[in-house]
Amino acid sequence: MPHLVPNIKKFLQLPRITFKRERIPEVTESQKTAASQDAKMEVEKDRNRAALRKTFYGRIIRSIVVGFWVMVIAFSLMRLSPGDPVRLALGADVTEEAVEAFRTQLGLDKPFYVQFWDYFTGIFRGDLGYSYFSGRDVTEILGTHLPVTLMIIGLSILFAALISLPLALWVATSKSNTVNYMFRALTSVSLAIPGFFLALLGLLVFGVYFNIAPAAGYEGAFPGNLKYLWLPALANCGSLVPVLSRVLHSSLVDTLDEEFVETGIIRGVRKSRFYWSYLLRPSLAPTVVLLSYMVGVMIGGTVIMETIFSLPGIGRELITAVDGRDYPVVQSIAMIFGLIVVFFSFIGDLTGYLLDRRVTLS
């Protein structure tokens, strides 16, 4: 369709053309064919529903299995890593008797498999243990701090979408080589910049010079807390935007070559409908699926952002817990992160399917 691409701009300025349906009074051969086609579509829909149900239940089971194995790995790695949580918790000024007494109190004198079994069975009772340092219930730690992290991730996704979609669309429909070149160059540079550097730069520019982003002092009530979250979310999506926009751009370029796009142009559909139904919707599926799988990357980025911006999220609690070898906190947070990643990947696959029925669920 190369002959049409240069004309898209001109086409988009043409007046809209509409068609009227004609009423057919009697059943014709084509109607009979349509009836059997309807029946076939019904069968197809039933098949899709069954596939969707199967996928849904399968993903739940997969989430549990992944969460379990993440927890096992975190449980094991923490105990294999150097550092004694008992001595770290008690400090340097402590007797050996106190160390052993505390070790017994925490159950760390038991064999590895006993410790694991105690923790694993505790999960089903809703008992994730207590922090060795603060004595806080791990469930309470998760309940207090996880929402902040989820808000940052959610905002990051929102900002990434708001930036990537129009950017990719503009570049894909642009006929300028300069635009394409600049797009590729800027996304490459942006990918190379580490998130923490972006964060500090943002803090310097927006926090110090423009004074519109507070460096600390997070307050939890929504929507007031948004003013503390927008900059970390923006910095966090610094690594997302180049990836998403390039993937979407590539999809859009492929879609522009499709015959149905040509049909849409010929039919003279409205611009907004053309952009959404003919260009974006068929192209978004791979991008949405990729976005969902990048939640794991975002979690890592969020941990850094929470430290730099002094946000009381679960990432910062994880860093503190890892540094102090606070086993129950680390294990539980790792397990929750595993569940979040799997959940988001399922949502991404489902959204991709809903956007484009050519995507098959397995």
Next chain:
Amino acid sequence: MTSKKMRNVVLAFASASLLGSLLIGVPAAKAATGKNCKLTTPTAAAQCDAITVGAVGKVTSLDPSNSLRTSNQNYISKFLIQGMLWRIASDGKPKKDLLSDAKQSSDGLTWTLTLKNIKYSDGKTQVVADDAVFMFELLKKAPVPQLAVLDDVSAPDAKTIVIKTKTRFNDLPFAMAGIYFWMNPRALASDPKYWEAPLSAGPYRIKEWKLGDDKMVIEANPSYWAKPAVKQVTYVAIPDPVTRVIALRQGTIDYAFDLPAAIARGQLADKKVFRWQPTQLQGTFTLDFNLREMEECKDKVVSAASCLTAKKQPWHDVKVRQALSMAVNRKAMADIAFFGDVKPSCAITWPGHPAYKCQNPDRTKQNLAGAKKLLAEAGYPDGFPITITVFNRPGWADAIAVIAAEWRKLGSKMVVTTEPQTDAVGGARQTSGEYQVQFSGATGALPSQILNIYWGKGGAWQNWSGSSSNTADLQALDAAVTEKDQISLIASIEKKLWDESAHIPLGQRAVFGASRLPANVFSNVKGNDHYFVKQSPPLS
């Protein structure tokens, strides 16, 4: 207006609203409030309504039996919202706080203390002598070396406390003004829930705080016997040191302690807005050698890190250690890594203490020729490989880089590797003996506390290094009656430490802080990291 233009207008308006809703309410930098609370306000006239302080971490526990009582962020609770018999004043010396009188018996073993007539922050509960007995009982469950000298605490009446010590301990006020002994009502504090919102007999009480919060707000305690110059203090946890600098720069906080000096000096250069407060601590930076020989490794040929010292290492020879000490350029280290805030030192006791004295007066100056001569005598004329490890704190990694550069001049085979580590990893390696030489720093209220770390049996660095010890020396120091006796005993211990040179003193520990507040109103205590607030009448 066409529908297209209308759509564009609506879209623009919606975008602006979204952006505006994110930014609305972003406060202008929250400067300290109070009409006499500016940087240039004279100390005598200074009075602040509310200030915000950046802390390195959040308060994780107010329970005295919790192990976290030793962590830096919990100092907040120890010194401002807890009643203390003695409290460290701005000059670094302990002064009577809840006491009206304190007498020591002639044999030095009994202290008789008289309480002031004062209530806790609820305005109802009286501070009584039995509260000190209660604290002593709590300490027995979680003993600490600094107060191991306490033999008994009793309360013959409501206002009199009698403390008996096992040996003469003239510096008891220093020890009691530390982080372990404070007053709480027995009837209420026996309930574990009490520690989530304890009463205060100190200058401040908790106004707003919940376990796990990043923020703690404290307000002046109306029941305290003095009036602090700051009515309300908000502590905000800002773990990242660079963010603390930025927060101070933009005015989100008014004071911060422990900032990265290089970045802070650049960002906070405006002397009309910021006051630099480098603080020399009562402590010393040292290089500590691993002299441990693992019994289980002695007869084995092993390569595991934990058995490194099974083979005789160059630094097991005292001449090598003394040579390495001579090769350090302490002034360069202090100037380059710490911007001159660290004072070069040649003794564990910090410079500025009356007992500070170099065993060899020139030991603070670098002597490469002497170092090479000693190394040759020890059998290492060209040097040997060695790794210096350090906790990755502001300036510390730079310090070992400077030291490594000087050591490399000792010979062609002097391969010096530097390894900054996290506290957890470094701490683990210290404990297990998986290090060669570590750059570290210790602080204490008293020389005996610091010397105990390096010379007392079971002292942290004595234990980790496997170096010599003699607790009797330290007990004699604690029992010393006069300052002259103390100085003489310290000199004796310092000579023994130098003779072994397992712990090489480098310089007096210092940290860099900065403030937007009037001078001497709110800061960390000289020589320590306790918080201090100007009050009227002052501690005496």
